[in-house]
Amino acid sequence: MFDEIMQKFEGSPSQQAVIRLLLERGFSVSDEGRVVSGGIEIPNTQIAREIDVDRRVVDSTTDAILDDEQLRRIFQNISSIPSLMDLAPVLDLTVLTIEVADADEPGIVATVTTLLADNDISIRQTISEDPEFTDDPRLYIVTDEDVPGDVLNELKNFEFVRKIELK
Secondary structure: OHHHHHHOOOOOHHHHHHHHHHHHHOOEEOOOOOEEEOOEEEOHHHHHHHHOOOHHHHHHHHHHHHHOHHHHHHHOOOOOOOOOOOOHHHHOOEEEEEEEOOOOOOOHHHHHHHHHHHOOOOEEEEEEOOOOOOOOOEEEEEEOOOOOHHHHHHHHOOOOEEEEEEO
16 A cells, blocks of 8 residues: 555655654644644654655645546545554653564564463553565564563574563
């Protein structure tokens, strides 16, 4: 799906940058063509400044979104979720990041969360990046406590795991 969306803006790297930002941040587009997060409007000048494009690029991108029924449905229904990942150091939580070989393989989240649960590790949050919307999807798990070495070794031995990182 991500590739299909980006192809619609194939001739404009600047518009692709706007699309990427909207998807990464979970920003939606209102009927009026304004970028919003929930009920809060984000000025197009702020969006433009963030990705170093002209404000008119944001305007034309939101217009194109509203003119395309498929894009309209996506960008009027997308939303962001609060993440504990950046708060983890402040709240004394652990973030386990898992890069996988094939994110389309079924059962990855279930296998990892089952292993953690079997080792009495409480999970505060799980975020799984969608392989349709990112090139290198990761699984993020925020836990109340450190993940012991033997559990990390067991995780590392799963065929689908390419890399593990702890923060």
